[in-house]
Amino acid sequence: MTAIRAIVTDIEGTTSSISFVKDVLFPYARERLPAHVETHADHADVQHWLHEAAKEAGLIEASRQEIIELLLRWIDEDRKSTALKALQGMIWKDGYEAGEFRAHMYPEVAARLHGWRGEGLRLYVYSSGSVPAQQLFFRYSEAGDLSPLFAGYFDTETGPKRETASYQRIAEAIGERPEHVLFLSDIAEELDAAGAAGLRTGWLMRPPLDIPTESRHPAYADFDAIRL
Numbered sequence: 001m002t003a004i005r006a007i008v009t010d011i012e013g014t015t016s017s018i019s020f021v022k023d024v025l026f027p028y029a030r031e032r033l034p035a036h037v038e039t040h041a042d043h044a045d046v047q048h049w050l051h052e053a054a055k056e057a058g059l060i061e062a063s064r065q066e067i068i069e070l071l072l073r074w075i076d077e078d079r080k081s082t083a084l085k086a087l088q089g090m091i092w093k094d095g096y097e098a099g100e101f102r103a104h105m106y107p108e109v110a111a112r113l114h115g116w117r118g119e120g121l122r123l124y125v126y127s128s129g130s131v132p133a134q135q136l137f138f139r140y141s142e143a144g145d146l147s148p149l150f151a152g153y154f155d156t157e158t159g160p161k162r163e164t165a166s167y168q169r170i171a172e173a174i175g176e177r178p179e180h181v182l183f184l185s186d187i188a189e190e191l192d193a194a195g196a197a198g199l200r201t202g203w204l205m206r207p208p209l210d211i212p213t214e215s216r217h218p219a220y221a222d223f224d225a226i227r228l
């Protein structure tokens with residue numbers, strides 16, 4: 001078997017629970033998004049992402065209020081829009097820094113990440129959340145600051161998570177042949193795309209899911225079960 005030299009992990013459903021993202025992070029951003037956009041309307045980055053959101057929706061000359069309503073709808077639909085994710089990340093920063101929440105980590109994740117680093121593997125994140133949101137997530141985790149463990153972060157600016165070309169770009173960016181890179185996710189379509197790019201894959205099926213006897217990607221109940 002080819003040696004694994006780098007691991008790229010998804011966040012939601014893989015290192016951390018879906019419910020932390022859906023029941024804590026998304027409502028926090030939803031509640032504060034209108035006021036955040038209004039009070040930061042003169043900031044260049046906020047203006048940029050509002051413009052990008054309107055462009056994505058094909059809205060011409062939309063008012064700020066219309067774009068805010070659009071973004072709230074996208075939060076409800078869990079749309080993986082790069083513009084929405086950038087704005088959500090800015091709002092979550094306030095929550096993390098005020099100590100209102102810490103990012104959930106499944107119990108074995110921190111020790112296993114430390115273990116892989118100790119074995120010389122390079123670790124990366126690929127999530128729909130923006131790169132700044134990912135950095136905050138691991139910096140303010142329930143298991144302490146895990147951000148020093150990661151060599152880099154990728155978001156949808158690299159491409160959608162269900163497209164093969166995104167994984168080809170990631171392998172190229174980290175300077176490894178795809179067969180030396182293991183991608184971990186809970187979503188079969190993401191793993192299919194990574195596998196088609198030649199990456200090794202690991203499907204996290206956390207309890208109460210049962211590990212099937214056969215599956216199209218190697219399936220694991222947690223990080224400790226992963227065999228490199």
Ligand SMILES: CSCCC(=O)C(=O)COP(=O)(O)O
Binds near residue numbers: 129130
């Ligand atoms: C960076 S934490 C928030 C994650 C997020 O916004 C999201 O949509 C989850 O996407 P993932 O690709 O990690 O499943």
Ligand SMILES: [Mg+2]
Binds near residue numbers: 186187
């Ligand atoms: Mg996921």
